[in-house]
Amino acid sequence: MILNKTKEKLLEWFFLAFAFLSNIFLLGIVIVLFKEGLPLFKDIKVADFLFGRHWYPTFDPPEFGAFPLIMGSLWVTIGSIIVAVPLGLGAAIYISEIASPRMKEILKPTVEVLAGFPSVVLGFFGMVVIAPFLQSAFGLPTGLNALNASILLGIMAIPTITSISEDCISAVPRGFKEASYALGANKWETIIKVTVPAAFSGISSAVILGMGRAIGETMTVLMVGGGAAVIPHGFLQPVRTMTATIAAEMGETAIGSDHYYSLFAIAIVLFILTLIFNIIADLIAQRFRKRIV
Amino acid sequence: MKKIIKTICLLGLVGLLAGNLTAGQKLTLSGSTTVLPIAQKGAEDFMKANPSVDVSVRGGGSGVGIQAIVDGTVDIGDSSRAAKAKEIATARGKGVTMFANIIAKDGICVIVNKANNINSINLDTLKKIYSGEILKWSDAGGSGGSLVVVSRDSSSGTFEVFNEKVLKGSKVREDALMLASNQAVLTTVASTPGAIGYVGLGYVTDEIKALVVNGITANKETVISGKYPISRPLYMYTNGDPKGLAKQFIDYIMSPEGQKMVEDQGFVAVK
Numbered sequence: 095m096i097l098n099k100t101k102e103k104l105l106e107w108f109f110l111a112f113a114f115l116s117n118i119f120l121l122g123i124v125i126v127l128f129k130e131g132l133p134l135f136k137d138i139k140v141a142d143f144l145f146g147r148h149w150y151p152t153f154d155p156p157e158f159g160a161f162p163l164i165m166g167s168l169w170v171t172i173g174s175i176i177v178a179v180p181l182g183l184g185a186a187i188y189i190s191e192i193a194s195p196r197m198k199e200i201l202k203p204t205v206e207v208l209a210g211f212p213s214v215v216l217g218f219f220g221m222v223v224i225a226p227f228l229q230s231a232f233g234l235p236t237g238l239n240a241l242n243a244s245i246l247l248g249i250m251a252i253p254t255i256t257s258i259s260e261d262c263i264s265a266v267p268r269g270f271k272e273a274s275y276a277l278g279a280n281k282w283e284t285i286i287k288v289t290v291p292a293a294f295s296g297i298s299s300a301v302i303l304g305m306g307r308a309i310g311e312t313m314t315v316l317m318v319g320g321g322a323a324v325i326p327h328g329f330l331q332p333v334r335t336m337t338a339t340i341a342a343e344m345g346e347t348a349i350g351s352d353h354y355y356s357l358f359a360i361a362i363v364l365f366i367l368t369l370i371f372n373i374i375a376d377l378i379a380q381r382f383r384k385r386i387v
Numbered sequence: 388m389k390k391i392i393k394t395i396c397l398l399g400l401v402g403l404l405a406g407n408l409t410a411g412q413k414l415t416l417s418g419s420t421t422v423l424p425i426a427q428k429g430a431e432d433f434m435k436a437n438p439s440v441d442v443s444v445r446g447g448g449s450g451v452g453i454q455a456i457v458d459g460t461v462d463i464g465d466s467s468r469a470a471k472a473k474e475i476a477t478a479r480g481k482g483v484t485m486f487a488n489i490i491a492k493d494g495i496c497v498i499v500n501k502a503n504n505i506n507s508i509n510l511d512t513l514k515k516i517y518s519g520e521i522l523k524w525s526d527a528g529g530s531g532g533s534l535v536v537v538s539r540d541s542s543s544g545t546f547e548v549f550n551e552k553v554l555k556g557s558k559v560r561e562d563a564l565m566l567a568s569n570q571a572v573l574t575t576v577a578s579t580p581g582a583i584g585y586v587g588l589g590y591v592t593d594e595i596k597a598l599v600v601n602g603i604t605a606n607k608e609t610v611i612s613g614k615y616p617i618s619r620p621l622y623m624y625t626n627g628d629p630k631g632l633a634k635q636f637i638d639y640i641m642s643p644e645g646q647k648m649v650e651d652q653g654f655v656a657v658k
Contacts, residue, residue, distance in 0.1 A: 150558055152541045152550075162561075221571070226578050235535040235581050238564055321540065321565035332564055342567045343542040347450055353542075 127365060131358030134158070138352070143359060149323040149334070151343065151353045158356045162323045164363060166240070166333035167309055169326045170319065173244025174251050174308040179301055181248070182255030186297075189256070190263040191285050202260065209253035217317030220246045225318065234330055238320035241329040246314045251304035258303065262296025263289055299375035306371045310364070312337035336360045411439030414632045418445075418452015418465030419544050420568070421587055422621050424652040425491060426465055429640050432648060436639075440632065449544035456624045457483055462633045464624040467493070467544030488623045490640045492655040494588040494610040495549055495617040496597040498573070500580050505529030507599035510616055513553050516583060519560030524581060536563040537572050537584035545569070548619045549585055585617075589653020610655045621654065 134143065138158050146159020189201050224245060225237030266289050274284040290297070312335075320332025321342070340357050347354040416426050423446045430442035447455075452464035457478045470478075470485045478485050497513060499505060505528055512528070515521040517536055524531045538559050539546040550559075559565075566572050569586045576584040577594040588605055591597050597605060601616050609615035629637050639645045646656035 148561070150541070152547070153558060154556075221574060225575075229579065235533055236564060236575070236579050238575060316567055317571065321567070322562045323565070324561045332562065334565065342540045342565075347542065349454055 124365070127358060127361055131355060131360075131362045134352060134355035134359045138356075143356070144363070147325065149339070151347075151356060156352065158352065158359075160336070160356070160360055160363065162325045163334055163336045163339050163360060165325050166319070166323075167335040167337070167364070167367075169240050169329070169333055170243045170247055170315060170335060171305050171309045173240055173329055174247035175301065175305055177245055177248025178251040178255055178304055178308075182252040182300075182304065183259055183297065185252070185256045186259035186263055187285060187290065190260045191281075191289060202257075205253050205256045208249070209257070211250070213250065213311060213313040214317070216246050216250065217314040220314065220318035228330075232330060236320060236332065238318055238332055239330050240319070240326050240333040242318045243315045243333065243335075244329060246318060247308040247311055250311060250314065251308050254307050255300045255304040258300035259293070259297045262293040262300070265296070266292045295379045295381070298378040302371050302375035302378070306368050306375075309335075309371070310337060310368060312341050316341050336364050340364075411441065412632055414440060414442045414463070414636055415461040416442070416444045416452075416463040416465060416623070416636075417447050417455050417461050418624075419449040419467040419621070420446045421449075421467040421493065421544055422452075422465035422490075422623070424589070425621070425640070425649055425654065426463075426623075428648055428652055429636070429645065432645075433636055433639050437635075442636070448542070449547075450542065453485070453624060456485060456626055457481060459483065459626065462625070463629075463636065466622045466624055467619065468547045469620075469622065470624065484627045486625045486627055486629065488625065488629065488637050488641075489620040489657055490623050490637065491621045491646075491649045492610050492657055493619055493621055494605040494615050494655070495545060495552075495585050495619070496588055496591050496605045497583065497585050497600055497617070498576050498591065498595040498597050499529065499583050500531060500576055501594070501596050502580050503529050503531045503596065505598065506596075507602065509601050510553055513600070514555065514557065517554055517559055517563065518557040531581040533581055535579050535582040536560060537575050537579075537582050538563045538565050539569075539572060539585070540565050540567055545585070545587065549617065552617045552619075587653070588655070607650075607655050611657070620657075 143158055143160055144164070145161050146157060147161055148157040148159045149162055150157040185201070185205060189198050193201060220242050221238070224242050227237065228234060228239070228242055229237035270288050270292055271284055274288040279287065315333075315335045316338040319335060319338055321334045321338060322332040323334040323339075324331065326333050340360055343353070344357055347357065416430070423444070426444045430444045434440060434442055449466040449468050452461075452466045453470050453474050455461040456464035457474065459481075469487065475485050497508060503524070505524070508527070512521065516527055516534060517538065521527050521534065523533055527534070536559070539549070541559070564575065566575060569590045572584040572586050573590055573592065573595060576582040588610065603609050603615050605615045605618075610618040623637055623640070625633050625637070640649070641658060643658070646658050649656050
């Protein structure tokens with residue numbers, strides 16, 4: 095009896111340790127991020143870094159204006175959402191409301207397989223297939239641009255959006271739909287006016303989590319974004335995102351140089367942006383949950 | 388069940404011990420992706436000739452290779468550029484002497500799409516193209532409409548040499564495509580009619596057209612004599628004169644056999 099109790103206590107501690115471990119990892123990463131990123135601001139003003147328009151880290155004298163990189167990331171993220179939301183949400187509605195159970199069993203796992211697709215393969219596909227296509231379709235000088243990156247990131251964000259939205263749409267209580275049918279609404283009206291609005295909180299957080307996926311993606315944008323550090327004025331221009339910059343340049347910087355610190359400073363910006371996305375997703379989810387209940 | 392587990396553990400232990408006994412000396416290299424093919428093939432051949440030696444090769448870039456020598460984390464640091472004064476000073480502060488072993492030479496070829504009718508270019512025009520003074524092919528003596536300037540990432544060794552020999556201090560135009568590898572530059576130029584780019588001599592294929600620069604074609608002879616204007620030595624850095632295994636390895640690379648391997652990898656032998 096006593097032995098059992100100690101055993102239970104031990105197990106409790108054991109799992110507590112695991113629960114804390116991931117938090118400790120997160121804390122460690124954040125500390126390193128700030129420790130390695132903040133020294134940049136001894137030499138460069140925060141405003142010059144965030145709003146500077148020129149990224150020439152290896153020139154003499156170097157310029158560390160990350161604004162084109164931040165804008166590049168935001169452009170492809172917005173572009174990917176424009177691609178992914180209609181496709182992802184449409185798929186979610188079909189799977190949860192319209193598809194037969196058998197169809198559902200095939201479709202849902204298939205969409206989720208897309209989530210595990212290696213991003214480097216998608217990037218390669220973008221370089222060899224999508225880039226030449228965009229080039230001839232729009233008469234562009236190059237197919238490596240924000241549109242190409244947006245399409246691929248959109249494809250990568252679809253599984254996140256579909257999977258979470260589908261769960262939320264399925265979780266809408268039966269009574270809501272039955273009430274709608276009882277009032278004489280047809281299936282289409284019920285989906286658009288009752289089911290989807292009722293699942294709105296979940297769908298919003300799905301979209302924002304999809305954005306988080308897109309803004310953090312690295313390999314694909316490095317391969318198909320074109321890599322020019324200009325502030326984009328349209329989707330047909332090349333972009334260089336924050337992630338691609340870190341990946342491409344980290345291997346070549348001398349540790350302890352301003353260039354090295356600046357890459358960590360970019361990572362801080364990226365971290366804060368994704369944190370904001372996650373907090374917004376959480377807030378929306380909470381607010382709408384209250385409203386429905 | 389318990390017995391089986393015990394046996395497996397024991398076997399594992401024996402295996403570990405045996406592994407430790409047979410594992411001989413270790414040699415580590417890291418650095419430039421340009422030098423990587425030489426380092427990798429060299430390591431394979433070297434291990435075949437000396438089975439007791441374990442050579443591990445990693446990429447990372449020239450900066451990483453030099454940094455690794457400064458930090459003393461590798462035996463040989465590969466680089467496609469000379470160590471900068473700042474890096475040498477840091478090394479000296481740590482009691483490390485950067486010793487440059489030139490193991491091969493490489494030419495950087497200027498490449499355009501095959502559809503372009505341009506065949507030669509001079510350094511001045513090239514500089515104007517990359518700095519954004521010339522925006523159309525018609526002003527540069529070629530065809531293909533507006534120029535698509537393709538460059539390597541500003542942190543790559545290849546870019547640094549191009550920067551030094553061609554740009555000479557002016558900035559690459561901002562909207563140039565900055566790509567992460569020689570292969571990516573090649574693919575892009577091959578599929579883009581108005582593109583101009585540059586890659587190492589070893590990467591030139593018949594999918595693209597390599598230009599004559601300042602009247603000189605890039606090939607073995609012109610690169611080794613230094614006549615071809617955009618050529619560079621490739622380095623394997625060591626801490627002081629190479630000693631022990633590192634010396635053996637570099638001696639192998641510099642041997643006739645090793646230099647033939649260098650040529651097979653698409654570079655130019657120095658001996």
